[in-house]
Each structure stands twice: as structure tokens, then as C-alpha cells.
Amino acid sequence: MGRVDGKVVVITGAGRGQGRSHAVRLAEEGADIIALDVCRDNEIAEYPMASAEDLRETARLVEKTGRRVVAVQADVRDPAALESAIAEGVGQLGRLDAVVANAGISPVxxxxPLRAFADTVDVNLTGVLNTVHAALPHLGDGSSVVVIGSAAGLLFGHGQPGPMGPGGTGYAFSKQTLVQYVNWFAPFLAPSGRRINAVHPANVDTDMIRNEAMYKIFRPDLEHPTFEDAVPGFTQVQAMPIPFVDPVDVSHAVVYLVSDESRYVTGLHLKVDGGALVNAGK
Structure with missing residues (x-):
């Protein structure tokens, strides 16, 4: 018997990376999945987004576990598209028990350009709110909302010009604001038996960090730094001797927050950061 047997979970950004990991891990524990992804490149990001083929592969991996999946292309910036996609999934799978608002970009x-700030906020902040509120009409007593935040939401202070640029600052702003969203919204959901929590990872080994723009943050002295060049910089972020956490490490936390094991947990900020935050406070 799985830890989330019979539950139906909608996940955004499910085409690859963390989203795919969450979908597969939840399916392994007995959940059926509504997998959403925009499947289209974002012009402000210098790395490719997931493709339609990536989303189909996520669906294949979920089905391989024996669970059902509904995969739909939808943009988290479009509330109407989200509402339609979630309604389609609920129509096919019969219910909705949890939402994992995972989709995000990091154009550092x-x-x-300055518009990178607003474009990042559109996906990472507004997109999360759109996702949660499109799902809420389908979520009843005992349901769970999981927001994928970032250690940046608990770590960074005021924005300032620097190597992260306006997109990186928009990323931190979005994640900081999501912390407050969870804090402020949890009391509104609690009387109906619904809960909302956040998971805050440090750098996760996905395409979001495996690109030259991110490598340059750690090796500005090189014109075209490689991943290997940047690994020592990544490793300095955490207290533990690791360059990043694996997607499945975040997924384990997601499974807990979706499951009834956390039925009385709400307003929680769960760090999966290899000690990045305690390291920052040294």
C-alpha cells in the first residue's frame, strides 16, 4: 500500500526536472497524476524549456508505475488555460486531492534586460497563485497544496544590481513573496480542512542550473565556463559537501506533504537545502 494511494495530484512544470520527479515519486506511492507543462520555450530564459515530447515521457514513466495520468499543455500565466486543464484532468480521474505548484524559470x-524581473515574477509568483486558485474549487477536506519555493526565499535580502541580474532578483523576490503567501493563506484554508505548505530546496540538479548563464555566476572569470568549472562554486553554497540536491530529495518532501502523514501540518516551510541556509548564517 502506497503512502498516497488513490489520491489525484496536479503538478505544474511536470515535463522534466523536479516536476517529473514529483510526478513519478507520487505515482510510485499510489497517486494518479495530472501533469501540466507549457512545453514552449520562454524567450527571457537562455536555456530550453521542456518539450511536448518531455511531457509525454513523464506520462510514460507515470504509467510504468501502474498509475493513471492526464498530461496537458498549459501555461501557468494563463488562468483560463489552467482551469480548463485541471477540469479536464479531474473529469478523467474523478477527483483532486492535491496540487504541487512547481513550474518556474531562472533567467540569471x-x-x-529589466523586463526579466517581471517575466520571472509572472511565472514564479503569479503562476503559482494561478495554479493554486485554479485547483481550489476541486480541493476538499483533507486536501493539500504544496508550493515549491527555494532557499532563496529564505536567504536573500534586498535586491541590488549584481551578477544575478534583474531575472535573478525577480526569482528571489518571487520566492520570498511565496513564503508570505503560505504564511498568510494557511489560516484561510485551515477551517475547511485544507492545508498549504512549502518546500524550499537549494540548487537542484536540473536544466535550470545546468546552463552557461548559471555557470557564469560562479565563474565570471571565464568567458565560457563549463559545469565542471562551476561545481566548486555550487559546493560552497551548502554546508554539506555537495554541489546540489537531487530532484528526488525534494520529491520525498513533496510526498510527505501530500500524504495524510502531514494531515495536521500547515504553514510549514520545509528546507531541503543541504544546509545552505545555516551555511549562509555562519
Whole structure:
């Protein structure tokens, strides 16, 4: 018997990376999945987004566990598209028990245009709110909302010009604001038996960090730094001797927060950061 047997969970950004990991891990524990992804590149990001083929692969991996999946292309910036996609999934799977608001971008770099700030906020903050509120009409007593935040939401202070650029600052702003969203919204959901929590990872080994723009943050002295060049910089972030956490490490936390094991847990900020936050306070 799985830890989330019979539950139906909607996940955004499910085409690859953390989203795919959450979908597969939840399916392994007995959940059926509504997998959403935009499957289209974001022009402000310098790395490719998941493709339609990536989303189909996520669906294949979920089905391999023996669970059902509904995969739909939808943009978290479009509330109507989200409402339609979630309704389609609920129509096919019969219910909705949890939502994992995971989709995000990270267009870092000091050379980015100022609009990178707003474009990042549109996906990472507004997109999360759109996702949660599109799902809420389908979520009843005992349901769970999981927001994928970031250690950046608990770590960074005021924005300032620097190597992260306006997109990186928009990322931190979005994640900081999501912390407050969880804190402020949890009391509104609690009387109906619904709960909302956040998981805050440090750097996760996905395409979001495996790109040259991110490598340059750690090796500005090199014109074209490689992943290997940046690994020592990544490793300095955490207290533990690791360059990043694996997607499945975040997924384990997601499974807990979706499951009834956390039925009385709400307003929690669960760090999966290899000690990045305690390291920052040294």
C-alpha cells in the first residue's frame, strides 16, 4: 500500500526536472497524476524549456508505475488555460486531492534586460497563485497544496544590481513573496480542512542550473565556463559537501506533504537545502 494511494495530484512544470520527479515519486506511492507543462520555450530564459515530447515521457514513466495520468499543455500565466486543464484532468480521474505548484524559470545574469524581473515574477509568483486558485474549487477536506519555493526565499535580502541580474532578483523576490503567501493563506484554508505548505530546496540538479548563464555566476572569470568549472562554486553554497540536491530529495518532501502523514501540518516551510541556509548564517 502506497503512502498516497488513490489520491489525484496536479503538478505544474511536470515535463522534466523536479516536476517529473514529483510526478513519478507520487505515482510510485499510489497517486494518479495530472501533469501540466507549457512545453514552449520562454524567450527571457537562455536555456530550453521542456518539450511536448518531455511531457509525454513523464506520462510514460507515470504509467510504468501502474498509475493513471492526464498530461496537458498549459501555461501557468494563463488562468483560463489552467482551469480548463485541471477540469479536464479531474473529469478523467474523478477527483483532486492535491496540487504541487512547481513550474518556474531562472533567467540569471547581469546582462539581462529589466523586463526579466517581471517575466520571472509572472511565472514564479503569479503562476503559482494561478495554479493554486485554479485547483481550489476541486480541493476538499483533507486536501493539500504544496508550493515549491527555494532557499532563496529564505536567504536573500534586498535586491541590488549584481551578477544575478534583474531575472535573478525577480526569482528571489518571487520566492520570498511565496513564503508570505503560505504564511498568510494557511489560516484561510485551515477551517475547511485544507492545508498549504512549502518546500524550499537549494540548487537542484536540473536544466535550470545546468546552463552557461548559471555557470557564469560562479565563474565570471571565464568567458565560457563549463559545469565542471562551476561545481566548486555550487559546493560552497551548502554546508554539506555537495554541489546540489537531487530532484528526488525534494520529491520525498513533496510526498510527505501530500500524504495524510502531514494531515495536521500547515504553514510549514520545509528546507531541503543541504544546509545552505545555516551555511549562509555562519
Amino acid at each position: 545574469g547581469g546582462e539581462r
